[in-house]
Amino acid sequence: MYKEITSPSNSFIKELFQLKEKSRIRKSTHTFLIEGLREISLAIAGNYTIKTILVDFSKITELEIESLLTSSKSEIEVIKISNNVYKKLAIRESTEGILAVANSKDLSLESIDFKTENPLILVAEAPEKPGNIGALLRTADAAGIDAVFIANPKTDLYNPNIIRSSVGCLFTTTIATGTTSEIISFLKEKNIQIYGAALTASVEYQTINYKQPSAIIVGTEATGLTDEWLKNTTKNIIIPMRGAIDSMNVSVSAAIILFEAVRQRNL
Template sequence: MFKQITSPQNSFVKELVQLKEKSRLRKKTNTFIIEGLREITLALNGDYEITTILADSSIIYEDDFETLSNLLPAEVEIIEISNDVYKKIALRDSTEGILAVAKGKNLALNNINFKNKTPLILIAEAPEKPGNIGALLRTADAAGVDAVFIANPKTDLYNPNIIRSSVGCVFTTTIATGSTSEIIDFLKENNIQMYGAALTASVEYQTIDYKQATAIIVGTEATGLSNEWLNNTTKNIIIPMRGAIDSMNVSVSAAIIVFEAIRQRNL
């Protein structure tokens, strides 16, 4: 018999609502909420520690719950919640009636260990929009890059909108955060070539050899890369535009360049 919570006014439910809404609380407690069977499964496969499962039995399929239960360590607390409680905590109503509370990982650069000598890294400087960050993480997962670095992060990676827009790829990708200076130092220390997407002093992206240890750096659509990056890159690269505008969505640009690097590496 599982513990049950039926009232949206329950103190634990109120804490979870705050956890969903407030980045400061997520950072203070190093915990966050995951919605959806697929996302929770990806987090477990990515060695994230789940502390609590909350299940709305009026929504979740019994087979799905049993499958998930078989993946959970014995110490995970399972709580049955009412539909009113579920709707109070959940960001969306299409996540199979299942929620989890998880612990965040240490995203420091010094925790990064590459599995090969020629890693391919995608770096985003100061991204703010959760949708863009999620799309970058989906690109990284699809391409199988070795790591994603977020320089000067403006949004915490366990924001529920990033988890949602990344469709759980925040859990499948090796991620580190740091200042631009810290990441540049890391890349130099590890002899990783730096190619920054920029409009000026650039060569076309497909002319670069990406087979060596490589970092592809993208900035925001509004301001591009900072001078600190532009002054330290091995070379700046550009995607030639054939129409009236001079830039694309950052995640689209990143995908084009990353998949060119993958194409070259597969030759």
């Protein structure tokens, strides 16, 4: 039989609510919440350690839970919760009635171990909106690139809204964070070419040879890349605009450039 919690006022549930709401709690405990069967499955596949699963059995079957537990390499505590408890912790009522408490990973540059000598990397400088970060991670996953680096992060990557908007791709992508200076130093030490998406002193993105180790750098839609990046790029690149505007959503821009790089590498 599973342990059962029915009251949203339970002390453990209150702690998990704080974990959902507050970045400083996630950072101090090195844990975070995951919501949804697909997202939890991807976290397990991405070698995240799942400590506890909380289940509202009015929304999901025991068979599905047993299948999930079988896929994990470690023991996972299962707690049966009421629908009221689930509603307190969930951010989407449409998910399958399952949440998990997981350990966060080391996202430092020192943790990066490329599986290839010819990596393709996306670097996003100071992205702030969870939706944009999630979309960038989905793009990276779809393109099958080697890593995503977040320079000067403004948002905790284990924010529930990033997990939601990335549809779990946070767990399927190699990710590191650092300052702009740290990431530039890392790329140069590894002899990785730096291509910054910028409006000035730029060549069209498709004219670049991405078959060598390459990093695509994108900035915010409002301000673009900082001078520190622009002074350290191998080349600045631009996507030609045919209409009245001079910029696109950052994840769209990243997708266009990354898929061109992948196309070249597959020739």
